[in-house]
Amino acid sequence: MSESTPITVSDSAARRIATIVAKGGGDGDALRVSVEGGGCSGFSYKYDLTAAREPDDLVIEKDGATVLIDPMSLPYMEGAVIDFVDDLMGQSFQIRNPNAVASCGCGTSFSI
Template sequence: MIKVSDAAFAHIHKLRESENLDDSYGLRVSVEGGGCSGLTYKLDFDNAEQPGDQVIEDKGVKIFVNMKSLLYLVGTELDYTGGLSGKGFHFSNPNASRTCACGESFSV
């Protein structure tokens, strides 16, 4: 349902090490209202499933998503780019009909 690219996996692993988090910590991915296109992505480390969560695992990374957010994220790939322009995590979301220029918000 949600995939993690090799580059994103490597950076997640590096971030967990730098924050002294073990492999029990995965990602909490959610969609919230905001941004210039109407919806924004939120990404945090978490190691506890909340009521109503769907837990997805890809490349050994647990991804915690609430059901409301999952509706917007089905088929999405989380990627990481380390280049000078656009450095950071990026969501390739096939459900987004429009994204803003910075890529941090979208609409469906």
């Protein structure tokens, strides 16, 4: 990952992560975001609460929230913004990824 295009977490995502972790009842103290093969468009995002940190994870801390990203997912997410949206369509984490050339309606699947 280049220093000029870091992965960022929006204010709304940081607030939501902190709220989820506070109510989580011991499931974990960080949100792990990863990219996996599969999904409608070829790749999909996966979200997990975890307490496990790996030495080579990218750790993003903001306003009491911690996001972990594994090194295999980093190239696919370079320059992305992790956001939380609450609108008429519902609530969800969304990733605005400049590397994605297509995505599907579910918002969790993309292609490069």
